[in-house]
Amino acid sequence: MISLQANDFELFDVPVQYAQDRAQLDARWKALQREAHPDRFAAEGAAAQRIAMQWSVRINEAYQRLKDPLKRAAYLCELQGAPVQAENNTAMPAAFLMQQMEWRESLEDTNSAQSLEALADEVAAEQRRVQQTLGDLLDVAKDPAQAVGQVRALMFIERFTQEVNAKLDRLT
């Protein structure tokens, strides 16, 4: 019996792995909301409304996590006994930190939209590379402890991407 305590993958009835088909997640999300959304129970009293709300919230929570590669990877690591603990553990390899510093310098020095776009492209390429590595570690090597380091790298990259976008917003 499926319950509110089911994990995200069970709730969406998809394989417990990093690789996911976005179209399938979207379709399941809509199918589940079709059953559980409080609007379906608008005429059925407060109790049904409250329960529908709980389910609907739970489905949205799972969907937000499953569709986002970073959140999905962190969740999978935690499910498999290797929590990311980003706030307690910020140690990163020296090479990665060097690259971060270079990026930050070029972000500060860049004032044209065109070269910012180029930087954004470079960061996006690195993001895809890390995601690929994450997929290999979680789904092929089955090594969540190793994957945790890549999840943290991805967190750095996402935060940096936001800063690049914020500056792009200001320039355009």
Added chain:
Amino acid sequence: MALLQISEPGQSPDPHQRRIAVGIDLGTTHSLVASVRNGVAECLPDDDGRVILPSVVRFMPGQGRQIGFDAVQSAASDPVNTIASVKRFMGRGLQDIADRSKLPYEFTASDQGMLSIQTVQGPKSPVEVSAEILATLRYRAEDTFNDDLYGAVITVPAYFDDAQRQATKDAAQLAGLNVLRLINEPTAAAIAYGLDNASEGVYAVFDLGGGTFDISILRLTQGVFEVLSTGGDSALGGDDYDQALADAAMARQPALQAATAEDKTVLKAAARAAKEALTNADAVTLHAALSTGSLSVQISRADFEQATQALTARCITAVRKALRDAQLGKDDVQGVVMVGGSTRMPQIQQAVADFFGQAPLNNLNPDEVVALGAAIQANQLAGNNAAGELLLLDVIPLSLGIETMGGLVERIIPRNQTIPTAMAQDFTTYQDGQTALALHVVQGERDLVQDCRSLARFELRGIPPMAAGAARIRVTFTVDADGLLSVGAKEQISGVEARIDVKPSYGLSDDQIATMLQETFTTAQADMKARALVEARVDADRMLLATRSALAADGQLLSDAERARIDALMATLQAAIQTEQDAKALEDCTQALAKGTEAFAAERMNHSIQKALAGQNIQSM
């Protein structure tokens, strides 16, 4: 009054019994009510055949008030007591109204930071004024159907924050309406277009009303309306175009001044008339008889466009931002739906066509389209359209967060998150032995608390004394399908808890609403009692109907004993509807049935989810 239909115990009511549900567009300049009749959504006209009700309320000496066209007529002669565009003041404090000096009203701050408008009948809150408009539409619908209303869907701008949504809901409650759902205006417009035209794809809804501008990016797939992003400006609309045109005209005759409240109203009306004429004419003369002299200025369409260029540019900037938020380019947009009377202005049509590289959709009446969509959704929520596949998945328009050290905002629910949603974040104490924590809930996109809207403050008390940083306080934000927020805080080690439904500082407490309801119905005590009893009967009837349909659908989930218990509760309630004369006692019976069926409802939900999963598996095989 219509008689309630009561069926014998155990006998199911007519399954085709229709519930009267309406959609209401509570607009800045005008409001409409619509309903689905014979499968078609249509706006309901008043006795004179007019569907539009100007959102204008005039308070007269004594008890009287004028609402709609009558009030508009009085605006010039009695501007101080004739309140127009009240929607702009909903959920707002005095400091939020930037252009106060240009308005003829006398504003006062009431308690809880909410503003009031001083009238001949005393201070009136925007909620009370809006309730007058809503009640007028409610009576119009009840007269049309000669029946009580089951409920209403009311539209709000997508950009409305929690305070504004709460104020709208308060107004509906004050007007005696059962709110089935608040939905975003652009979403309602898309419902009207989506169903009528059976379109699929990504659509932009460009809604320029009298006082608000909304842009929404929606995706329509197989009956699901998904809001990808929303943006806009809750203080930008046709009124601003009127004002800009009035300012431009006054600048041509610098000797004149709009000195009095009457002058301001006359000038604004003249500017509005000129604006409307310029939709078809290349040039018009703007006339206004002011106390300082007669204004008469020739205005060309080019002059008008020039004077309002900055306003139009603000619209397009908001469109760009909404597209970025949806992570889409303008080429991804399949169609642009135009909503709101202000989109009739040629410069708006042109600016939208230029930006998107395609002509916008405008084959439905831009004034009616929101009300029509709301009516379709209301019909569905009332259960009249069981085969309906329509599901609205909405997002929250503005980020919600909490104040942390140094006046910074920690975001808990980010903007454009699909609702309903619940999210939690852990906080801790910053002083040794700290036993209380003040929580300040804010809404907005900026990093500093002072730049965001303050929604509520509450305290978590009774935390056992611990070293700084040892307490673990989990703050949970829950946003329901209407976009309304409640916040809970719990210290994880001791289990101490506090929670608050965010009735923001601008909203009304339930007590205030109860008092206002009593004042509104200043009828005899007996009438009040009769009314309460009728409402309790409607609620009881609603609960019985819901339980019967639940039993018919999933009765097999119950054991014989459980079924007997529920049957007994239903029989008690059924009997009470017919004999009980005390509203409170009848409400208690309804509550008993609600509580008694709670476990059954939970079981049904689980089965629905199971069914959904099973359905998916079959599809994917």
